[in-house]
Amino acid sequence: MIPASFEYRRAGSVEDALGWLAEDPDSTKLLAGGHSLLPLMKLRLATPGVLVDVGRVPGLSYVRDAGDHVAIGALTRHRDLEISEVARASVPLLAHVAGQVGDPQVRHRGTIGGSLAHGDPASDLPAAVLALDATMVADGPRGRREIAASDFFRGFLETALEPDEMLTEIRVRKAPSGWAFQKFNRRAQDWAIVGVAAVLDGEPRVALVNMGSTTVRARGTEEALAAGAEAADAAARAAEGLEPPSDLHASAEYRRHLATVLVRRALVEAAAARG
């Protein structure tokens, strides 16, 4: 499978990328690690006229302790996030989830910014950043703006990023303990049939993978936890108000049930880790 023809430009800076994006935002795509976009291009589901390779833009691959939060450069590869000492100490959920994406080869190339900007509801990282109350930092022709994770994921492969904007940094709150990630799939390296990212430090946050057209919070569970419910009772409300997809891996009904099981496990594990 070979992508349709495109014009390739290699950006040396964010300004390069934004300038080229502004020329024709609707037919220009940014390429970081390429592990979401290139498969779509090979299937001709994406046929950008111009591909702007931001993979070599310097200064956008980092994991920094920024005091009250951890700042992650959008071009940070999954493998680098997985082994980052800062991430492991301050946001171990994120380091763990980065190590669950795809397989080692994918993690050597794929980037957190690319994965989040792609906005696939079956991806693990969107749920992790949603559970961590992340703030997305986007640069564009109208300057820089911050977007809360809860406003960022809009729908299937759709985010709050405008076509002429670029995601440059992700800021997540520190959550050194009281977290868990649960994922169920049938084969190694598969997308999660359902996944759960839970953070109990501070206000409880529970986010779900593959339980809707985008990553979603388990609001019923969060409400129950805030009201002091036990894990099992809170988990029973995991699929409340959600419309998970049916596909060859699982029916919507199966997913609703699986969500309650995985959320219960995640809550028990997170509570035990909190001590």
Next chain:
Amino acid sequence: MRVTVTVNGTTETHDVETRMLLVHYLREVRGLTGTNIGCDTTSCGACTVLLDGESVKSCTLLAVQADGGEITTIEGMAAPDGTLHPIQQAFHEHHGLQCGFCTPGMVMAVASLLKEHPDPTEAEVREGLEGNLCRCTGYHNIVQAVLAAAHSGELVP
């Protein structure tokens, strides 16, 4: 677009179409057909090569992304006199292959895995090879081969 890539120590410059995949560049431009194309969907790992020392799936990279990079393929593993690389030798001794189609990608994935985990447990080997599918061996002998290679004392860190 003009790309300069070092493959197994040899640097060449070629004009390639921007949409050319790295695996096609290796097979068709560089004539190195040891790297197989299996699923063509980033799943099976048959096309695994090392890019700047790390395993990647060459069906999911553009040749232009490897511009200026260093690639190692299966052809670059054995010594010039034909002496097998310790990983290849271990696959041979432990029957880590049957039809052999997955083997080039498997060997390259193992090279990267053992760099990151020089002394892996069996579980780390199984997890570390999740990106490579083998439809013959049931993986058991591959895992044995990887553990033997890791403990052979012959791998340069």
